[in-house]
Each structure stands twice: as C-alpha cells, then as structure tokens.
Amino acid sequence: MSSLPSRYPGERLFSVLLVIFSVFILWRAYLISGFSELSSAGAIPLGASALMVITSCIALAQSLKTPAVEGARFFQHCFPVVVGFVMALVAVYAVLLEQLGFIATSFAFLFIALRALTRRSTLWVLGLTLVSLVIIYVIFRLIFQIILPEGIIPEREILAALSRLWGES
DSSP states (O other), rough: OSSSOOBBTTTTHHHHHHHHHHHHHHHHHHHHHHHHHHTSHHHHHHHHHHHHHHHHHHHHHHHHSSSBTTTTHHHHHHHHHHHHHHHHHHHHHHHHHHHHHHHHHHHHHHHHHHHHHHOOOHHHHHHHHHHHHHHHHIIIIISSSSOOTTTTHHHHHHHHHHHHHHHHH
C-alpha cells in the first residue's frame, strides 16, 4: 500500500489557474493604496493576497511532483455525466423560461431533474415538485413581489380570482 499522495486529473491546471488568480488579486490589492504603510487601506488585502500567492505556489509545486492517479480521466473525474445532464437541463430551462413562463418551466425542470437524480417513485417526485414549486412561488412572487415570466399559465387571472374569492369570504 502506497502512502504517497496522488494527483487527480485537472489538479495541475487548477493549481496554475490558482497562482494566476492569486497574482491578479495581489496586483488589485496593490492598486488600492500601494505599499505605503502598514495602516493603509490596502494593507490587509495586500497581506491576504500575498499569502494566497505563497500558498498557491506551494500547492502548484506539490502538484508538479506528485504522480498522477492510474487510470483516472479528466472528464470522468471532473465532469461526470450527471453534471453534464444538469448543465444541459439548466440551459434548456434558461431558453424556455421566457416562452413557457416561470411556473411551467420550473415545474418541468424540477420534475425532470428530481426524476432523473433520485430513485423515488413518480408520484413522490410529482408531490415534491409541486410542494417545492408552491414554496418557491410564494416566497418570490407573493412575499418579495418579484415579477416572474408569466408564459402559458395565466398567473394574473388566477391571482385575481383567488383574491376575489378571499375578499368575498
């Protein structure tokens, strides 16, 4: 049994990007007030970003000298099929949101995602989808009064009928 650490796919690239990001943050922190004195406005951001540069360089050096995991592939490890499926589902949701409206699109998104990602019955998924959608709708539309895309479901007429029904009681 080997106790040496292994490097997973994408780890070197991530370490390089982390160093680049840290150097960029260090430069942005330096632009706040330069390195004039320890009590200046940019002193803490400068110190924190310098620490980020140091630690990201250490992480990069370690990833350069560790051996790769045998048989691991980037897309299998970092981008499994389920992640691609959910990303495609979110993209379709974004495209259809304006045409179908919030309620219909969100119902379809939640139902398909829950059905595909859980091993529960269709009835359970349908119930959870409806409860979740009602909670989301009440919070965003009724409490925070955010205007959501109406689409194919006549939301205003339904809300007006409900308010008339409650108003007459």
